[in-house]
Amino acid sequence: MTDSPKLATEGLCKTYPAGGGQEEVTAVQGVDLRVGAGEFVSLVGPSGCGKSTLFGMLAGLVRPSRGRVLLDGTAPASMLGRIGYMPQRDLLMPWRTVLDNTTLGLETAGMSRRDARARARDAFARFGLAGFEDRWPRSLSGGMRQRAALLRTFLAGRDVMLLDEPFGALDALTRQVMQAWLLEVWESDRKTIVFVTHDVDEAVLLSDTVHVMSGRPGTIRMSLDVDLPRPRTLEVAASGRFRDLRDRILAPLRDEAMAQAGLS
Amino acid sequence: MSGEIAVAASSPVDPATPGAAGGGARLRRIVRATLPPVVFSVLFLTAWELYCRWRDVSESALPPPSSVARALADNRSLLADNAWVTVQEILLGLALAVVVGVGLGALIRSSAVVERALYPWLVVSQLVPIPAIAPVFVIWFGFDMRPKVLVVALVSFFPIVVNTVDGLRAADPELIDLLRTLGATRRRIFRVARLPAALPFVFSGLKVATAFSVIGAVFGEWVGASEGLGYLVLILNNQTDTAGVFAVVTLLAVIGIGMFALVSLAERLLLPWYHAPRREGGA
């Protein structure tokens, strides 16, 4: 019991039933994950390999066809409301100010709007959003919207957070700024994070462990511990060790891409 | 104009100061917006006036604008008293339509069974001819304001319900999922996401409803009324006082435009986010 990981899955499978002229799709097959408390874990894999489906099951939105999700060693009746989830799109509500978007989790947990606002305000500077509290989300840049969505997820106060390609839609430069910033934020409060990305460099830079998924049906094809020293900065990407790790992740991914293209 | 928005959007700390140039631009914008309708109206009324004079059209067939204006001026207190009655009926009827319309919309969206059961009846409610149902309302409620308010509500609630139902479907399903992962209940999801997403639709329905409501009030006053602009139209028609009828129609048009402006203003005040500039607007 003492050694049970923060978040784990046992033989997790998802098959979407046939319907609407579509054949049944097995999106995820037999995934066993173990994520320790305070770990940063990344999932990389080809498009459509079932990463979002896996997140859906972890968050309690998608019912597994087989297998189960364990939180602190036990399987709760429902995962809804137990872990933080940041979907691929920022989903900020246009009818709430940036501040009131970030308090969503606190208010849902029953905190009064006044207290929730005070708590959120204190965090705005750290998330690079100071001065934007009372703006409508529409007027923010992509990077700032993403930071607001992250702040909303952080403020919900769960120990475990699932981040689905949070920087996927950003330009390369903004993306690097955000990576450096996320490293800093994570170092300071060490939440357990499961992170989905297409970007292998991003995965190596941020993670303790990188899991490489195979094409559909999604399984974990390879897991790699990233033994780069922490705290890390963007400079680590220049090291030989970094390039070595990146190449070891790219090899199976390239195989997958070749197989998908029918070139193997 | 779009340039101004871009500047305002990217400098939150020092909000764009409305300088002299800004004031001038604002004036120019107002002029550009009001000039076309004013010019067109003047041309149209002048043509009408000249046509009536040159062809010597009889006053009872088509009164010239000058006669209509005189009828308005001569009967101003009579017109004002009756207009006030009609305005009250419209306001109360619209308020009732909003309450019933949004309530029914929420009820319909609450379950597929309810939706299937109620929707045909909504359509039926709009097929009932008003002249047929208005006397029945009078039998039920008597000769006071209630039957007229009810007619106004009957013709106005339909666009509100239909738009509310569509609006309650408009919330992003992924946003609903996000709220569920935060542990939100169905009721909270409704209050936090579905209802706010529906409000712009509700206002669209309400704008359509204002046009119907004026006609509804006039129809309502054609049965069992002793005051109001609809009642006045009946009397003036009997006296073949066409200029008087046109004066009432003018007043009804003003009321309709006023109602529409009122709803638009309420929308701007209640949904400031809906009219806020988009960042892309500056590009």
Ligand SMILES: Nc1ncnc2c1ncn2[C@@H]1O[C@H](COP(=O)(O)OP(=O)(O)OP(=O)(O)O)[C@@H](O)[C@H]1O
């Ligand atoms: N609700 C659903 N019903 C049926 N099939 C689905 C459903 N959701 C996903 N799928 C299918 O399951 C597979 C995995 O989809 P998923 O979105 O989990 O992949 P992903 O790895 O997140 O892709 P991406 O990298 O593009 O975000 C896809 O083939 C998709 O078409």
Ligand SMILES: [Mg+2]
């Ligand atoms: Mg995905």
